[in-house]
Amino acid sequence: MRKILLSIVKNKCPKCLKGNFFIYSNPYYNCFFHRGEILKKCSNCNFEYELEPGFFWGSMYVNYALSVFFGIIIFFVSYFILKIESIIFIIILISLGLLLLIPFTYYLGRLIWLNFFA
Template identity: 40%
Template structure:
């Protein structure tokens, strides 16, 4: 079970990496594509600024690439090796999987990227 204080908790829930009390995103649903990148400016609990510097989240593109490659490899192995689909159908499964999971990959990559730079602080709420 994930508990607060764990980076994985912040990454998977999209909560503030410092206090883990509030969602960083205006809309928690990543499939609401109109607001996929819309974030609060600051956390209302610990006042941490999410966009540390201009273009901060450009680094998340590298994380997104890694996640995408990992998911594509997993989709290929599942479809080609385990299910036994043809090579062409397996590549179609990769494309379909990546399109279907794109919003989640984009959010996860941002969550991972910001957690590289901001650590959990159990006293963050009281330091407000």
């Protein structure tokens, strides 16, 4: 469990925890300047990250779950803590929040998906 968490949090290979998975560990930098590309294989142990063709399409399920999770958090914060009562404004806040989080959920989604199967 600790190994999985370290791999996800530190952007490392799930097998050896030494080589990077994404080129850069900053999801926003990686998304905007490198189109979210991942490395083909681990630079340390040569583990191929794409286990089969189209393997990372499945990470959309994780991405979706993360987006729902963050959407619920934004709702609770805006409704219960910030005391915003306009549901339209809350929906706008959730939409903007999820738009800003796209690189982060993309990044986490792929790392979590790979760790399910590696």
